[in-house]
Amino acid sequence: MKKYAPFLLLFILIIFPLVIQNSYYQHLMILVLMWVVIGSGWNMIAGYTGQVSFGDAAFFGTGAYTAGLIASKLGLSAWWGMAFGGFTAMAVAFPFGWICFRLRGAYFALASLALNEICRHIATIWEDLTEGMVGILIMPSFLSKIPYYYIALALAVMSVLMVQIVMNSKWGYYFLSIREDQDAAESLGINTHHYKMISLNIAAFLTGMAGSLFMNYMGFIDPEVVFSLHDISIMAILVGIVGGVGTIYGPVVGAFVMVAVHEFFRTGFFGFFKGLAALTGSEHLTVAAKYIGQAHVLGFGILVVVVILVLPNGIVGDWGKIIRKVIPMKTKGVTT
Amino acid sequence: MEVFLQTLVAGILKGGLYSLIGMGMSLIMGVMKIINLAHGQLMMVAMYITFACFHFLGLDPYLGLFIAMPALFLLGCLIQKYTLNPLMEVETILPENQVLMTVGIGMVLTEIARFIFTSDYKSVQTSYSGATFFIGETSFSVALVIAFFIAVLFTLIMFWFLLKTDIGRSIRATAQDKDAALLMGVNAKRITIITFGLGSALVAAAGTLLMPIYYLFPDIGGPFTRKAFVITILGGLGSTVGAIFGGVTLGLAEAFGATYIGMAFDDMIGLIIFILVLLFLPGGFKRLTKI
Amino acid sequence: MIIFKVENLVKYFGGLAAVNNVSFEVQKGEIFGLIGPNGSGKTTIFNLISSYFPVTSGRIYFKDQDITAFKTHKICKAGIGRTFQVVKPLGRLSVLDNVIAAAFARVQTKHEARDLALETLEFCGLAHRKEILAKSLPIGERKRLEITRAMATKPELLLLDETAAGLNPSELDTAIDLILKIQDRGVTIIIVEHIMKVIMTISDRIHAINFGQTIAHGSPEEVANDPAVIEAYLGEEYAHR
Numbered sequence: 001m002k003k004y005a006p007f008l009l010l011f012i013l014i015i016f017p018l019v020i021q022n023s024y025y026q027h028l029m030i031l032v033l034m035w036v037v038i039g040s041g042w043n044m045i046a047g048y049t050g051q052v053s054f055g056d057a058a059f060f061g062t063g064a065y066t067a068g069l070i071a072s073k074l075g076l077s078a079w080w081g082m083a084f085g086g087f088t089a090m091a092v093a094f095p096f097g098w099i100c101f102r103l104r105g106a107y108f109a110l111a112s113l114a115l116n117e118i119c120r121h122i123a124t125i126w127e128d129l130t131e132g133m134v135g136i137l138i139m140p141s142f143l144s145k146i147p148y149y150y151i152a153l154a155l156a157v158m159s160v161l162m163v164q165i166v167m168n169s170k171w172g173y174y175f176l177s178i179r180e181d182q183d184a185a186e187s188l189g190i191n192t193h194h195y196k197m198i199s200l201n202i203a204a205f206l207t208g209m210a211g212s213l214f215m216n217y218m219g220f221i222d223p224e225v226v227f228s229l230h231d232i233s234i235m236a237i238l239v240g241i242v243g244g245v246g247t248i249y250g251p252v253v254g255a256f257v258m259v260a261v262h263e264f265f266r267t268g269f270f271g272f273f274k275g276l277a278a279l280t281g282s283e284h285l286t287v288a289a290k291y292i293g294q295a296h297v298l299g300f301g302i303l304v305v306v307v308i309l310v311l312p313n314g315i316v317g318d319w320g321k322i323i324r325k326v327i328p329m330k331t332k333g334v335t336t
Numbered sequence: 337m338e339v340f341l342q343t344l345v346a347g348i349l350k351g352g353l354y355s356l357i358g359m360g361m362s363l364i365m366g367v368m369k370i371i372n373l374a375h376g377q378l379m380m381v382a383m384y385i386t387f388a389c390f391h392f393l394g395l396d397p398y399l400g401l402f403i404a405m406p407a408l409f410l411l412g413c414l415i416q417k418y419t420l421n422p423l424m425e426v427e428t429i430l431p432e433n434q435v436l437m438t439v440g441i442g443m444v445l446t447e448i449a450r451f452i453f454t455s456d457y458k459s460v461q462t463s464y465s466g467a468t469f470f471i472g473e474t475s476f477s478v479a480l481v482i483a484f485f486i487a488v489l490f491t492l493i494m495f496w497f498l499l500k501t502d503i504g505r506s507i508r509a510t511a512q513d514k515d516a517a518l519l520m521g522v523n524a525k526r527i528t529i530i531t532f533g534l535g536s537a538l539v540a541a542a543g544t545l546l547m548p549i550y551y552l553f554p555d556i557g558g559p560f561t562r563k564a565f566v567i568t569i570l571g572g573l574g575s576t577v578g579a580i581f582g583g584v585t586l587g588l589a590e591a592f593g594a595t596y597i598g599m600a601f602d603d604m605i606g607l608i609i610f611i612l613v614l615l616f617l618p619g620g621f622k623r624l625t626k627i
Numbered sequence: 628m629i630i631f632k633v634e635n636l637v638k639y640f641g642g643l644a645a646v647n648n649v650s651f652e653v654q655k656g657e658i659f660g661l662i663g664p665n666g667s668g669k670t671t672i673f674n675l676i677s678s679y680f681p682v683t684s685g686r687i688y689f690k691d692q693d694i695t696a697f698k699t700h701k702i703c704k705a706g707i708g709r710t711f712q713v714v715k716p717l718g719r720l721s722v723l724d725n726v727i728a729a730a731f732a733r734v735q736t737k738h739e740a741r742d743l744a745l746e747t748l749e750f751c752g753l754a755h756r757k758e759i760l761a762k763s764l765p766i767g768e769r770k771r772l773e774i775t776r777a778m779a780t781k782p783e784l785l786l787l788d789e790t791a792a793g794l795n796p797s798e799l800d801t802a803i804d805l806i807l808k809i810q811d812r813g814v815t816i817i818i819v820e821h822i823m824k825v826i827m828t829i830s831d832r833i834h835a836i837n838f839g840q841t842i843a844h845g846s847p848e849e850v851a852n853d854p855a856v857i858e859a860y861l862g863e864e865y866a867h868r
Contacts, residue, residue: 052432054373054439099611103618106371106573109432110565111614113373114607117562121604169737173728179429180717187677187711189703189732189780229558230443237436245429298447304440305419312428429719 006249010157017149026145030217032259033152034210038232039239039251040159041206046237047246048167049199050179051101051108055116057232058096059089059204063211064226065123068136071215073129078138081212082151089208090201092119097200101193104182113229120227135222138215148217155213156252159206164248166202175199179246207236230297234304235262242307244316253315261303265296341474343595344588349477351587352484353542357560358567358579358586359494360538366511366574367531368420370434374442375539376560382408382540383556384449386547390460397460397547398482404544405537412536415441416529442557450554459551483545490541491580494534498576507531511574539564559603566606569613585609630655630815631707631784636685638668638675638839645671647839648685653784658806658816660830660847662823664859668839669819670712673786677702677709689784703732708782710773712789712819718762722753722772725761729779744779751775751805767798774805778814785809787818791825803829827851835859 013033017026038056046052066088067081092115100111123130130136142148166172174195177185182192215221226232235258243254277285311318357379364372385407386400395403419441423434430436467478498504509517510527518524567586571578586606593605631653638646646668653659661669675682678699687695694705703709717725726744727737734740748754753775756768764772770790777785791802799822806829810816820826826833826847833850835843843853850856 046430050429050431052430052436054435099614103614106365106369106432106435107569107614107618109435110371110569111610113565114562114610118604118607118611121607125601125604170731170735170740173724173731173740176720176724177717177728180720181715183679184711184715184717184776185728186679186699187703187709187715188729188776189700190728191698191700234439234443241430241436297443298451301440301443301447305437305444308433308437308440309419309422309426312423312426312430312433317429 035255041203055112059207061226063208067215085212093204244314265299347588347591351584355583360535377557379543382543408540416532708777716761
């Protein structure tokens with residue numbers, strides 16, 4: 001049964017837009033699939049290789065701007081961005097990794113955060129190229145959400161497969177060795193710098209592709225959106241952690257949960273307070289609903305704190321722990 | 337030449353405050369081996385406390401020190417005790433869990449501040465906010481000079497504390513070798529709590545001292561967190577003496593950058609320094625001086 | 628035939644000489660013992676050989692090739708395996724995966740790596756533990772995992788850093804058996820050891836150092852009776868009282 005679960009999931013995902021024609025839910029599903037791609041990338045470098053990136057937005061934004069600039073400056077279709085976005089993100093990741101991975105410890109985490117900021121500043125300041133804060137607006141290629149959905153699905157399937165294949169190969173074993181003990185890894189003939197670079201570049205490639213997809217789908221980007229620390233970099237970490245650090249399907253679960261949570265906060269508990277305010281006619285509740293809608297970052301922050309305290313290895317990683325907590329009787333029966 | 341001197345003075349004065357920020361971060365880095373990415377946000381909280389004291393109670397910002405510092409000490413202790421220390425016992429794959437936790441805490445603090453004070457810019461206007469005096473052709477901002485000297489005073493007190501008191505010695509011992517310190521009977525948990533409290537109090541002092549000459553909004557924490565980690569990297573992770581050099585260097589670099597390159601690059605300069613350090617001086621000043 | 632050679636090896640930490648002008652040659656196929664009191668520089672020599680930090684001066688040769696400047700992972704590829712005094716298991720990986728990761732140093736596909744790993748586990752007597760997570764092994768078997776992992780990289784020269792420390796008497800005997808079995812495979816071994824019983828029984832030749840300097844070398848009997856060695860060890864014993 002477990003063996004067939006991925007195929008069942010894939011089948012459901014394939015027929016989803018045909019069954020659910022509501023474009024709002026289709027929109028959310030496209031976001032989920034996009035986050036599966038980003039989460040898989042983050043999981044590769046952080047979850048499997050142990051180099052926690054706080055700056056995924058740097059790669060995401062680079063991919064997005066690649067697509068955007070191809071459309072706005074070269075006048076080509078922004079879909080060309082899907083061909084180049086992954087590689088431009090790698091072009092950012094390469095020198096970055098080459099510098100940071102020479103050092104161990106907190107440097108990589110900090111440097112990734114700095115990279116995030118540097119990219120955002122460049123995109124803001126270099127107005128001749130990027131239009132600065134004005135951003136880039138392109139005409140969407142399709143009116144329907146369905147083409148975007150299937151492109152996103154293909155990309156998501158590709159990234160999950162890619163992670164699976166890599167983790168089953170020499171590279172995967174080497175990534176895990178580096179995560180567990182760098183000295184031991186070196187003594188086993190593993191060029192840790194080299195393999196960290198490979199891992200980072202895979203992550204950057206996937207994240208850059210997701211960025212290009214985002215540009216094509218949303219039709220508008222600016223530095224605050226695609227280089228956002230909270231909405232992209234931290235969200236990527238949450239997707240990775242909530243689902244399950246260092247598990248193949250963790251990012252899939254994480255993307256579902258986090259997009260739902262994001263939407264939950266953004267809409268003010270799915271419009272719960274707004275509805276309540278309308279129902280009771282209370283002005284206080286109307287104000288509260290407005291604030292709650294704005295405070296999604298607060299919700300995210302609290303979520304970070306709670307997740308790390310309670311579910312540090314995510315839903316997939318801590319599944320045993322969750323089951324034990326929810327159904328204590330069952331595990332007792334099994335162990336005795 | 338005048339411009340040069342003026343910039344030099346501004347840089348050094350600013351650097352004094354930055355040292356205070358960096359020292360707090362370095363203390364925490366030294367003992368817990370983590371980068372506190374909520375450092376700037378803690379400073380932001382202190383600034384709002386000072387602002388509230390000024391706005392509602394009419395308290396002078398310098399008197400606000402006596403409220404903001406203990407308050408932040410307490411807040412820091414609570415954060416360490418209830419969010420960071422429990423993580424030590426959690427079995428997890430990611431080594432950076434505690435760092436991530438500080439990011440979460442930073443987000444929460446920022447949003448709570450936004451909730452209470454809205455996103456509007458606030459400032460504290462005192463009689464001396466805009467006051468300056470001249471030595472030769474060079475102008476000195478009164479508030480910045482006072483801030484500088486208070487910062488120096490706190491730095492001296494801090495060193496006296498670290499070198500001469502039992503708790504200070506325990507902190508240094510824990511920073512050098514946690515296991516050995518444990519064996520010598522140091523209560524490591526208590527030390528981490530006190531250290532985080534002290535680090536927070538130091539950055540609170542910096543925030544309060546900045547208040548008369550700076551403006552305040554909830555998102556001010558992020559840029560200062562970045563400044564703090566640039567200072568810490570410059571100084572060599574975990575070195576308090578290095579943090580002073582790092583602070584002054586960043587202050588000078590920002591001042592000269594703003595004067596000779598352009599204001600728009602203000603925030604970039606720290607990041608550029610960060611890259612240069614990674615490239616050419618990994619290990620920071622600590623490696624040059626072996627302190 | 629000389630397979631490995633260090634010449635005038637010097638390492639300073641700050642102003643302190645941890646290793647001072649040590650030279651020795653190792654014959655192919657022998658077990659070469661490196662002894663000395665605590666802090667005499669044995670592990671430092673291993674760390675210099677496997678390039679965990681650079682030498683201050685001196686040269687290291689392996690199979691007539693100068694490997695002084697090689698990076699750590701290159702040293703392994705060149706054919707020198709090592710174990711760590713403080714064991715470094717890949718904790719959250721199974722014992723088998725630990726050894727597979729090592730086997731990739733010599734083979735490319737997962738299938739080959741798995742075969743090589745299983746064979747090595749069998750050879751080292753750890754096959755019955757292959758499914759267990761490395762971090763949940765008891766200390767004796769962790770030390771054995773270190774050797775297994777190093778063996779899976781198919782070394783011609785194996786550096787064993789206190790693999791017998793902390794073992795109980797019966798584990799000690801199996802450890803000695805394993806080391807001799809490895810020697811029978813034609814692998815040259817340099818062993819750092821504190822337990823005299825182990826080092827005196829298995830070593831073909833012994834090199835003794837103290838304060839980073841050579842104090843004696845020769846057959847186990849010669850070294851055991853060398854006044855400088857006795858003094859170094861007795862002195863250490865007195866210091867402990």
